[in-house]
Amino acid sequence: MPLLIIACQNKGIYSASKNKVGVSSQGVVSTAHPLATDAAVNILSAGGNAMDAAIAAAFTLAVVEPTMNGLGGRTQILIYSPTSGFHGIDATTAAPNDYDYDNAPKKKYGYPSIGIPGTVKGLERGLKDYGSLDLSSVMVDAITYAEEGHFLIEGEAKRLESVNKELNEFNGTREYFTNSDGSPLKSGKLLIQKDLSNVLKAISTQGSSVFYTGWIAKKMIEDNKKNGGVLSMKALASYEAKTSHIVSGNYRGYDLNALWMPAFGAITIEALHILELLNGDLSNKYDWAESIYQAINAAYLDRRVQFTLDDAKRFTSKAWAKKRVDDIKNANLSSLTDLPDSYTALLGHTTHLTVADKNGMVVALTQTIGTTMGSKVATPGLGFMYAQTLGGYLGEIKPGVRAPSHISPIIVSREGKPFLALGAAGGSRIPSSIVAVISRVIDQNFSLVDAMALPRVHPTSDNMEIEAVSTNSDAYNEDYIYSLSDTLFFNQLGLSMKLREGKGNFGRVYAIMREGNDWVAVSDPDWQGSSGAVK
Numbered sequence: 001m002p003l004l005i006i007a008c009q010n011k012g013i014y015s016a017s018k019n020k021v022g023v024s025s026q027g028v029v030s031t032a033h034p035l036a037t038d039a040a041v042n043i044l045s046a047g048g049n050a051m052d053a054a055i056a057a058a059f060t061l062a063v064v065e066p067t068m069n070g071l072g073g074r075t076q077i078l079i080y081s082p083t084s085g086f087h088g089i090d091a092t093t094a095a096p097n098d099y100d101y102d103n104a105p106k107k108k109y110g111y112p113s114i115g116i117p118g119t120v121k122g123l124e125r126g127l128k129d130y131g132s133l134d135l136s137s138v139m140v141d142a143i144t145y146a147e148e149g150h151f152l153i154e155g156e157a158k159r160l161e162s163v164n165k166e167l168n169e170f171n172g173t174r175e176y177f178t179n180s181d182g183s184p185l186k187s188g189k190l191l192i193q194k195d196l197s198n199v200l201k202a203i204s205t206q207g208s209s210v211f212y213t214g215w216i217a218k219k220m221i222e223d224n225k226k227n228g229g230v231l232s233m234k235a236l237a238s239y240e241a242k243t244s245h246i247v248s249g250n251y252r253g254y255d256l257n258a259l260w261m262p263a264f265g266a267i268t269i270e271a272l273h274i275l276e277l278l279n280g281d282l283s284n285k286y287d288w289a290e291s292i293y294q295a296i297n298a299a300y301l302d303r304r305v306q307f308t309l310d311d312a313k314r315f316t317s318k319a320w321a322k323k324r325v326d327d328i329k330n331a332n333l334s335s336l337t338d339l340p341d342s343y344t345a346l347l348g349h350t351t352h353l354t355v356a357d358k359n360g361m362v363v364a365l366t367q368t369i370g371t372t373m374g375s376k377v378a379t380p381g382l383g384f385m386y387a388q389t390l391g392g393y394l395g396e397i398k399p400g401v402r403a404p405s406h407i408s409p410i411i412v413s414r415e416g417k418p419f420l421a422l423g424a425a426g427g428s429r430i431p432s433s434i435v436a437v438i439s440r441v442i443d444q445n446f447s448l449v450d451a452m453a454l455p456r457v458h459p460t461s462d463n464m465e466i467e468a469v470s471t472n473s474d475a476y477n478e479d480y481i482y483s484l485s486d487t488l489f490f491n492q493l494g495l496s497m498k499l500r501e502g503k504g505n506f507g508r509v510y511a512i513m514r515e516g517n518d519w520v521a522v523s524d525p526d527w528q529g530s531s532g533a534v535k
Helices: 032-044 048-066 119-130 140-148 154-162 171-177 195-205 214-227 235-239 265-278 287-306 307-315 318-329 428-441 448-451 484-492
Strands: 003-008 019-026 028-032 072-080 085-091 246-251 254-259 351-356 361-368 410-414 417-425 457-460 464-468 495-502 509-517 518-523 532-535
Touching: 019 028, 019 140, 028 509, 032 048, 032 140, 032 351, 048 072, 048 119, 048 140, 048 195, 048 361, 048 464, 072 119, 072 318, 072 417, 085 246, 085 518, 119 361, 140 195, 140 254, 171 265, 214 235, 214 318, 235 351, 246 265, 254 265, 265 307, 265 318, 265 410, 265 428, 287 318, 287 361, 287 428, 287 457, 287 464, 307 361, 307 410, 351 509, 351 518, 361 410, 361 417, 410 428, 417 428, 428 457, 428 509, 448 509, 448 518, 509 532
Parallel strands: 003 464, 003 495, 019 532
Antiparallel strands: 019 518, 028 351, 028 532, 072 085, 072 361, 246 254, 254 410, 351 361, 351 417, 410 417, 417 509, 457 464, 509 518, 518 532
16 A cells, blocks of 8 residues: 655754745846855856856855765756757766676775766866856856865755764765764864865866866876776766757646756656646645656656667657556556665755846756765865765666766746746655646646745655645645645545655755746755845
């Protein structure tokens, strides 16, 4: 029997930003950390475009949110340009072409889990192809926060504490992210990262070449080889940030554009198509919850069979959605077994940001190193974290393969122009959280502020989870909290209920939406992020 779990706010775990909403016709930003939001707003206010601002925020996040992302991680970028349309950049971590998969040690963290980093190449390409400024201009804030320090926010401190034992296993990580006695860093700690600032300065003046072929690369390889890693200078030098294939769909007359593999944009679009064809009464909270559950549950069956562009076309077609709806109605959905840890982990990770500028350019960028602190490794002398890529957490990553993940930035358009742009952190709960917010806006006509505050739904094995986060939103009231008094109703659907407390159990969404002549930016009420606007 499926189990309905409700995740409720556990107060006091994280310090939340007060600036959750930004409104302006001149440009807005939503990110997972207030300092990253400030960096992006500074760039927009100085005349930079949305890509300039996004790259400034992304480099800043790599400094101030090291538990979620870093220069040794992976990045996916979805872009809308008013002059040239939709574009995507794939800068995902990858296994080296000469990776000996059969004989390599399979460790889910540590040096053997490190693949080729993609973030630096991806951010550089985004700026070169779509920005208007140079690296040295957009990296000022990131370098400052690394060199002069930033105060560790409570969420970062909690996450560092949760993996403190593992961090102490590696010399570099212990040096940078624990106290001198190996104990966890505390909230409010001034975290100064001199080695990381030197790396950032080199990138800002020399570009990605210093990271992939220069002194930074040499330090990476020396450290990896000494400790059982699989990276080589050849592997680093061969890495490229690729052009992503754009997948498209349509939800109730709104156009959808997202990124194909190794992102999961097709799965997000598929879920929306299924939701549309289910024809549920989405104004009813019970029907809405069940419909979201069914749509995500069915679409997720296709996560492990995304290979070719023919697959992309099939999974984003209304015909395939109709097949899945028939499967649901005929109780013909099979459950998957032997799933990678990344598909079933209770807590998801990653960071996201969304930006729009006064000229209509929109950027949705997701960046990650995997689980909290990724591989748990930082090279002495460099100071950044490597992503967890090899070793099984993401499933089998064979030689030359880029790591697939639930990353799914998406842009919803109305009458040919972006109307809603968003993405999320949260592992396997990224697509489900995105679908929930889009449905709240389109199906229930909520403002973006209210849509972000209302409960979300996610299927886990035989369970159905529902989130409830306490906020000051006018839309949030007892009518939208699924309580134990609803047990009888859900039992009739073959569902049972259980309350689950905790913060950050679902995806954390960072979104912008067009309202009249203004953009409205909203950061997830369930996290520490913020939104900002150009005055």
